[in-house]
Amino acid sequence: MALSDQAQLLEKADPALARYNRQMLWEPIGIEGQKKLRNARVLMVGCGALGTVLANTLGRAGVGHLTIIDRDFIEINNLQRQVLFDQQDIADQLPKSVAARRKLAAINSDVQVEAVVADVNHTNIEQYAADKDLLLDGTDNFETRFLINDVSIKLNIPWIYGACISAMGLGMVIRPGITPCLRCIFETAPPPGMNPTCDTAGVLGPTVNVVASWQAMEAMKLLTGNIAAVSKSLFSFDLWDNRYQQLNVSRAREIADCPACKHRNFEYLTGKFGSSATSLCGRNAIQITQPAGYRVDFPQIAAGLRAAGEATFNKFMLKCTIAEGPADNRKNFELTLFADGRAIIKGTNEAAVAKAIYAKYVGS
Amino acid sequence: MTNPVVDYLDNAATSWPKPPEVAAAMADFLAKEAANPGRAGHRMAIAAEKMLDRVRKQIADFVGGADPHRLVFALNCTDALNIAFKGILRHGDHVITSMLEHNSVSRPLQSMSDSGFITLTRVAFSPQTGLIDPDEIRRAITPRTRLIALSHAGNVMGTIQPAAAVGKIAHEHKILFLLDAAQTIGVVPIHMDRDHIDLLAFPGHKSLLGPTGTGGLYVNKTVAVESFNAFREGGTGGDSATPVQPRLMPYLLEGGTPNTVGVAGLGAAIQYVIAHDPAVTLAHERKLVQHFIDGVADIASLTVYGPRGADAAAGRVGTVSFNVAGYSPQELGGILDETFSIAVRPGLHCAPYAHKIIGTFPDGAVRMSPGHFNTLADIDKLTAALHEVAA
Numbered sequence: 001m002a003l004s005d006q007a008q009l010l011e012k013a014d015p016a017l018a019r020y021n022r023q024m025l026w027e028p029i030g031i032e033g034q035k036k037l038r039n040a041r042v043l044m045v046g047c048g049a050l051g052t053v054l055a056n057t058l059g060r061a062g063v064g065h066l067t068i069i070d071r072d073f074i075e076i077n078n079l080q081r082q083v084l085f086d087q088q089d090i091a092d093q094l095p096k097s098v099a100a101r102r103k104l105a106a107i108n109s110d111v112q113v114e115a116v117v118a119d120v121n122h123t124n125i126e127q128y129a130a131d132k133d134l135l136l137d138g139t140d141n142f143e144t145r146f147l148i149n150d151v152s153i154k155l156n157i158p159w160i161y162g163a164c165i166s167a168m169g170l171g172m173v174i175r176p177g178i179t180p181c182l183r184c185i186f187e188t189a190p191p192p193g194m195n196p197t198c199d200t201a202g203v204l205g206p207t208v209n210v211v212a213s214w215q216a217m218e219a220m221k222l223l224t225g226n227i228a229a230v231s232k233s234l235f236s237f238d239l240w241d242n243r244y245q246q247l248n249v250s251r252a253r254e255i256a257d258c259p260a261c262k263h264r265n266f267e268y269l270t271g272k273f274g275s276s277a278t279s280l281c282g283r284n285a286i287q288i289t290q291p292a293g294y295r296v297d298f299p300q301i302a303a304g305l306r307a308a309g310e311a312t313f314n315k316f317m318l319k320c321t322i323a324e325g326p327a328d329n330r331k332n333f334e335l336t337l338f339a340d341g342r343a344i345i346k347g348t349n350e351a352a353v354a355k356a357i358y359a360k361y362v363g364s
Numbered sequence: 365m366t367n368p369v370v371d372y373l374d375n376a377a378t379s380w381p382k383p384p385e386v387a388a389a390m391a392d393f394l395a396k397e398a399a400n401p402g403r404a405g406h407r408m409a410i411a412a413e414k415m416l417d418r419v420r421k422q423i424a425d426f427v428g429g430a431d432p433h434r435l436v437f438a439l440n441c442t443d444a445l446n447i448a449f450k451g452i453l454r455h456g457d458h459v460i461t462s463m464l465e466h467n468s469v470s471r472p473l474q475s476m477s478d479s480g481f482i483t484l485t486r487v488a489f490s491p492q493t494g495l496i497d498p499d500e501i502r503r504a505i506t507p508r509t510r511l512i513a514l515s516h517a518g519n520v521m522g523t524i525q526p527a528a529a530v531g532k533i534a535h536e537h538k539i540l541f542l543l544d545a546a547q548t549i550g551v552v553p554i555h556m557d558r559d560h561i562d563l564l565a566f567p568g569h570k571s572l573l574g575p576t577g578t579g580g581l582y583v584n585k586t587v588a589v590e591s592f593n594a595f596r597e598g599g600t601g602g603d604s605a606t607p608v609q610p611r612l613m614p615y616l617l618e619g620g621t622p623n624t625v626g627v628a629g630l631g632a633a634i635q636y637v638i639a640h641d642p643a644v645t646l647a648h649e650r651k652l653v654q655h656f657i658d659g660v661a662d663i664a665s666l667t668v669y670g671p672r673g674a675d676a677a678a679g680r681v682g683t684v685s686f687n688v689a690g691y692s693p694q695e696l697g698g699i700l701d702e703t704f705s706i707a708v709r710p711g712l713h714c715a716p717y718a719h720k721i722i723g724t725f726p727d728g729a730v731r732m733s734p735g736h737f738n739t740l741a742d743i744d745k746l747t748a749a750l751h752e753v754a755a
Contacts, residue, residue, distance in 0.1 A: 338703075
């Protein structure tokens with residue numbers, strides 16, 4: 001049958017699916033795959049760089065139900081890479097998840113989008129993940145990824161890891177009980193301040209697009225039941241130096257004595273591991289504390305913070321004033337960091353805001 | 365017995381460590397008698413009820429209360445204060461309190477005032493002496509004044525207030541006097557009649573050295589039981605046929621299963637406190653406070669709030685607040701904890717009005733509060749750390 005005939009046939013079969021014609025023409029998806037996408041429920045944790053590309057791609061592809069959780073509002077420096085947002089969203093002072101819902105409604109009204117403005121943490125992630133077919137990582141920190149990893153294994157829902165910085169990206173599909181999980185690969189979250197973040201080292205738009213497009217493709221394979229095609233490797237690349245790698249991790253599950261997928265000991269989901277945020281008695285400040293044993297390196301962090309603000313430190317603590325928020329409503333936050341990774345973030349009473357600043361500028 | 369890692373100087377919040385007898389009594393009670401108390405139940409229920417009554421008597425005796433049945437167990441001092449305020453105040457009452465107060469007094473009274481239920485006057489205190497002036501309370505009295513609620517010692521500076529003088533004024537005007545003994549019970553002598561106290565609210569977990577989750581309200585015989593509304597209603601372990609809360613103390617104000625395990629610990633704690641003489645403990649804590657004030661006197665960038673100088677500790681419990689220029693209280697608290705393993709409490713100490721008066725609102729100050737088990741070496745460790753930080 002000629003391609004044009006097949007396309008007409010597909011449209012006749014279900015006119016509502018006509019818009020997905022070019023996608024259904026790809027045989028492994030077809031009309032059945034498209035129906036599967038329409039019935040799929042996906043949780044997207046984080047709606048920044050990776051999250052907007054994921055939401056844009058999957059929303060256009062006709063994934064029926066997207067729950068988008070993000071704790072942040074849009075800032076002008078997001079627009080360079082966060083494809084769903086525009087200047088009007090900033091003028092309207094919209095939270096990221098709400099702006100994403102608005103944009104997706106205009107792109108594809110078939111898709112049901114639930115926008116949640118919240119900090120995802122060990123007390124609430126299970127309720128958002130419970131009825132989903134797939135969890136997608138659009139976060140900027142390891143702690144939340146380990147949380148997603150725990151809930152994925154506990155509820156037996158696959159998830160797709162994605163991370164990027166500068167021109168480098170990483171991705172991996174985690175299928176509980178089948179593939180290694182994130183904790184088989186990385187035992188614990190790196191100490192705060194160890195790794196550069198997009199807000200300290202920068203990130204390029206194409207990097208984001210490649211990682212999130214890779215995640216979106218794997219998501220479509222999983223959701224349409226094309227399991228054989230799903231990646232079994234840890235995918236990594238450097239777009240600047242043109243290096244691409246598929247790291248075979250298939251044996252990691254046997255080798256690692258993984259607390260999460262081998263022992264079902266969900267240390268992040270139970271709140272045993274991970275940071276905690278408490279409102280400080282006094283003015284407008286939140287304290288973030290890290291599990292015992294972390295040490296941070298003040299000179300390294302001060303160097304990383306150069307772009308954000310002037311950091312000063314002595315042997316006890318590091319201080320930096322960081323301006324955040326839209327240009328007409330810029331707010332100063334004062335970050336005080338101690339050697340054990342704890343931080344006081346002054347300028348907010350909201351744990352979610354403080355955690356976002358910590359993740360962006362210290363890294364967790 | 366003490367934590368070898370942490371130098372604990374936050375006893376004004378919760379005393380720590382506890383005498384080993386406290387944990388032993390709790391474990392023993394839990395193992396042998398921890399049934400639901402009841403006056404007409406099986407032998408274990410009766411044993412639990414007896415234990416409660418025994419500790420009621422201990423506490424009543426300790427505060428000069430004649431009738432143990434007027435001692436109501438509460439979850440903590442805040443709970444006791446709520447039982448009192450919400451049980452005794454009537455629409456249109458005027459209440460006098462002070463700016464020393466903890467939010468456990470300030471907040472319930474402020475919300476009653478905001479809703480138009482009561483009117484409220486807050487008298488100031490001197491930032492130098494840390495004391496209220498009883499005459500100022502006298503001047504605030506109106507024909508509608510029904511209650512004077514005062515903190516026995518403020519939790520920011522630890523200065524002990526002239527409770528008996530205020531109680532006397534209250535009684536001269538036929539006004540109820542409530543004393544919040546959060547910072548004093550266990551170290552400063554308290555006597556219901558001699559201090560003219562009608563309602564005494566106290567925690568079990570501070571200077572009484574008991575476990576958290578314990579506290580109480582002693583309702584003096586000067587307060588008619590009929591004038592109380594039950595703030596909390598429920599089961600009482602007896603009188604079950606009565607359709608509403610029985611008008612019988614302490615059950616009128618004690619709905620629900622009490623914290624029997626905690627009370628068993630509190631009983632052992634009070635025994636320990638009495639055996640070690642509260643006056644000796646107070647003198648010890650004052651010595652530590654004075655040692656601290658002397659030890660930091662040469663740090664130019666350090667400010668101690670309230671009385672200073674050679675007898676700065678004389679009228680205090682073991683509590684003193686300070687700041688170091690160049691650091692917010694939260695930063696200083698963070699450094700002391702992180703670098704020096706010293707536990708102090710930065711912030712407003714739930715006492716925003718007090719910090720306004722001493723000029724430390726809204727950031728607050730750092731409070732150090734030694735207790736029964738602290739030593740001069742603990743204070744030396746703190747002053748050495750402060751020298752290093754301020755250098």
